Amino acid sequence: MDKDINILAIESSCDETAAAVVRNGREVLSNIIASQIDIHKKFGGVVPEVASRKHIEVINAVTQEAIEASKMRMQDIDAVAVTYGPGLVGALLVGLQYAKGLAYALKKPFIGVNHIEGHISANFIEHKDLEPPFVCLVVSGGHTFIVYMKDYGVFETIGETRDDAAGEAYDKVARAIGLGYPGGPKIDKLSKEGNEQAIYFPRASFHDDSLDFSFSGLKSSVLNYINKMEMKGEEINKADVAASFQKSVVDVLTENVIRTCKLKKVDRIAIAGGVASNSRLRQELIAAGEKNNISVLFPSPILCTDNAAMIGSAAYFEYIKGVRSSLDINAMPNLKLGER
Ligand code: KG4
Ligand code: ZN
Numbered sequence: 001m002d003k004d005i006n007i008l009a010i011e012s013s014c015d016e017t018a019a020a021v022v023r024n025g026r027e028v029l030s031n032i033i034a035s036q037i038d039i040h041k042k043f044g045g046v047v048p049e050v051a052s053r054k055h056i057e058v059i060n061a062v063t064q065e066a067i068e069a070s071k072m073r074m075q076d077i078d079a080v081a082v083t084y085g086p087g088l089v090g091a092l093l094v095g096l097q098y099a100k101g102l103a104y105a106l107k108k109p110f111i112g113v114n115h116i117e118g119h120i121s122a123n124f125i126e127h128k129d130l131e132p133p134f135v136c137l138v139v140s141g142g143h144t145f146i147v148y149m150k151d152y153g154v155f156e157t158i159g160e161t162r163d164d165a166a167g168e169a170y171d172k173v174a175r176a177i178g179l180g181y182p183g184g185p186k187i188d189k190l191s192k193e194g195n196e197q198a199i200y201f202p203r204a205s206f207h208d209d210s211l212d213f214s215f216s217g218l219k220s221s222v223l224n225y226i227n228k229m230e231m232k233g234e235e236i237n238k239a240d241v242a243a244s245f246q247k248s249v250v251d252v253l254t255e256n257v258i259r260t261c262k263l264k265k266v267d268r269i270a271i272a273g274g275v276a277s278n279s280r281l282r283q284e285l286i287a288a289g290e291k292n293n294i295s296v297l298f299p300s301p302i303l304c305t306d307n308a309a310m311i312g313s314a315a316y317f318e319y320i321k322g323v324r325s326s327l328d329i330n331a332m333p334n335l336k337l338g339e340r
């Protein structure tokens with residue numbers, strides 16, 4: 001395509017209100033994120049109703065800032081894209097309605113984007129030459145998937161969590177040891193001071209050859225350990241608990257994703273989602289990749305957690321295929337990958 005395609009993208013599926021302008025799917029002209037973490041921290045997790053209200057308060061300013069920072073004029077944008085699922089329905093609706101209004105007023109094409117596809121697409125921004133096929137591990141607060149991306153917008157889910165998401169397990173364990181929300185980065189940091197061999201926590205596997213995950217047993221096992229220690233009147237070593245828990249998560253993620261590469265005969269893994277910024281996961285996957293001749297790609301931390309640049313990237317690859325959404329699409333809290 002000769003002409004540059006500049007997409008204004010909006011994301012509001014959880015607790016980040018974000019807007020970005022992305023050129024040709026890979027060049028970020030602006031990427032503005034207003035995080036609500038400080039508000040939700042007080043409650044120990046995201047409160048959906050509070051999230052929706054906060055999105056309403058800031059979405060206009062965030063979008064205007066994204067346009068200004070991109071040095072583009074609103075009318076020169078080629079399309080408006082927005083996350084329409086999966087996510088919190090009230091939160092999604094704010095971004096969706098706002099984006100529809102913009103697309104209608106500007107008379108621009110409108111594209112609804114799957115949030116998970118967005119996370120995966122963060123890798124196209126970070127790695128300019130990356131093209132499908134590759135295996136992708138999506139690990140966030142709400143999702144844990146292993147996906148085989150055959151082509152742009154074409155996915156085969158190889159494994160997924162049967163209960164908690166990896167990030168959710170991090171958040172729950174962090175809460176149990178008094179680290180606060182969001183727990184992932186805090187466990188990541190504290191683990192550096194702990195011994196990951198100190199306590200053996202289980203690694204769930206299934207009798208069939210399934211590449212699915214389960215983290216709720218691990219979470220219960222950590223909670224049981226804490227309770228037992230409290231009952232014995234012994235003090236827990238938080239750093240050891242954090243490091244041992246983290247090791248269990250990282251081991252299963254690494255093992256299943258490497259097994260998927262062998263199954264699909266693919267020598268490239270891209271990691272996506274908030275947990276992809278975890279330092280131990282990066283370390284262990286890179287080491288496993290070197291051992292198995294598999295290259296492991298990560299987006300920078302700012303592109304791992306929720307942002308709108310990744311939505312602009314995913315939207316571009318849909319746009320050039322001719323995909324357009326109707327202005328009457330609804331928010332889809334349980335939208336599946338590859339579904340429209
Ligand atoms: O992708 P994301 O921003 O939101 C969802 O779509 O869910 O992911 C947020 C999740 C939270 O559970 C957070 O604790 C986790 O990602 N997270 C981490 C790290 N940074 C964020 N988990 C482990 N280590 C990290 N460094
Ligand atoms: Zn996300």
